[in-house]
Amino acid sequence: MSQIINYGSCCIDHVFQIPHFVRAGETLSSTGYAIFPGGKGLNQSIAVAEAGCAVTHVGAVGEDGRWLAELMTARGVNITHLGITNTPTGQAILQIDPSGENAIIILGGANLAAHEHLIDAALNDATGDEILLIQNETSGNEAAIRQAKAKGLQVAFNMAPMNANARALPLALIDYFIINETEGEALTGKTEPSEICDAVLDQYPHSAVVLTLGPAGVLFRTAERNLSQPAYPVETVDTTGAGDTFTGYFLATLMKTQQVELALQTAAAAAALSVTQPGAATSIPTLHDVNQFLATRAS
Numbered sequence: 337m338s339q340i341i342n343y344g345s346c347c348i349d350h351v352f353q354i355p356h357f358v359r360a361g362e363t364l365s366s367t368g369y370a371i372f373p374g375g376k377g378l379n380q381s382i383a384v385a386e387a388g389c390a391v392t393h394v395g396a397v398g399e400d401g402r403w404l405a406e407l408m409t410a411r412g413v414n415i416t417h418l419g420i421t422n423t424p425t426g427q428a429i430l431q432i433d434p435s436g437e438n439a440i441i442i443l444g445g446a447n448l449a450a451h452e453h454l455i456d457a458a459l460n461d462a463t464g465d466e467i468l469l470i471q472n473e474t475s476g477n478e479a480a481i482r483q484a485k486a487k488g489l490q491v492a493f494n495m496a497p498m499n500a501n502a503r504a505l506p507l508a509l510i511d512y513f514i515i516n517e518t519e520g521e522a523l524t525g526k527t528e529p530s531e532i533c534d535a536v537l538d539q540y541p542h543s544a545v546v547l548t549l550g551p552a553g554v555l556f557r558t559a560e561r562n563l564s565q566p567a568y569p570v571e572t573v574d575t576t577g578a579g580d581t582f583t584g585y586f587l588a589t590l591m592k593t594q595q596v597e598l599a600l601q602t603a604a605a606a607a608a609l610s611v612t613q614p615g616a617a618t619s620i621p622t623l624h625d626v627n628q629f630l631a632t633r634a635s
């Protein structure tokens with residue numbers, strides 16, 4: 337079986353429980369605080385590994401992030417190409433409101449140190465059967481995309497966080513756009529989900545669009561296929577990392593089985609389970625739990 341090479345961020349998440357998102361000029365007391373492992377890249381690598389697909393994480397942490405490296409190893413991620421830099425690890429400050437919704441501030445830290453040598457080394461051994469997964473919390477994405485395509489890999493881009501840098505990347509080289517509605521609107525100017533998919537495919541006709549819609553499920557579109565997967569209703573504690581869990585489980589299941597419908601269903605179930613637990617990486621379920629959840633939904 338081939339693997340997913342995930343060039344992505346690692347963060348230390350400082351999570352504050354708050355009664356409502358803080359307003360301009362307001363000082364707000366939090367009702368709880370905890371430090372969690374996070375970063376979209378790390379979360380996605382753990383989700384891929386939990387879904388049972390081989391994954392190599394490429395990226396960097398500072399000395400203060402060695403515990404993140406240990407956690408990835410413990411959860412089955414290959415960290416051969418994870419750098420330990422002099423720059424401190426990326427940080428995130430998260431507000432979680434009583435409905436489980438979040439607002440996040442990130443500080444790039446080691447995620448924004450130049451990592452071309454790490455991606456070079458990781459792609460050096462690639463055979464072309466792998467998928468390169470990227471998100472938008474790391475520098476060096478353009479080089480990573482171009483090198484991966486030169487080696488014959490497929491490239492999946494979770495366009496989060498969406499900004500001008502993400503839109504300036506060579507998007508014609510992307511095979512899978514994994515976006516939510518807000519990111520889809522920023523990318524296409526459209527607000528209606530099927531129009532977002534149409535607009536992406538008009539511009540990048542050879543790509544696949546995976547449009548996540550929160551409680552409304554997910555759409556999968558290519559030039560030939562038009563699928564939808566409902567979301568599984570659950571009691572939400574914390575939505576942080578749900579998109580990362582979905583992305584990792586979707587790509588891993590697709591790579592293992594080549595079945596898009598199964599990948600969508602498994603990823604939707606994993607994302608649903610993730611929002612029932614606090615934290616990002618800590619909330620990513622095992623494949624055993626995902627399969628049990630799906631079995632209870634089927635009966």
Ligand code: RIB
Pocket residue numbers: 345347348349373374375376379427428440442473576577578579580616617
């Ligand atoms: O997607 C969730 C992640 O976004 C958090 O873990 C935080 O680190 C930010 O990167």
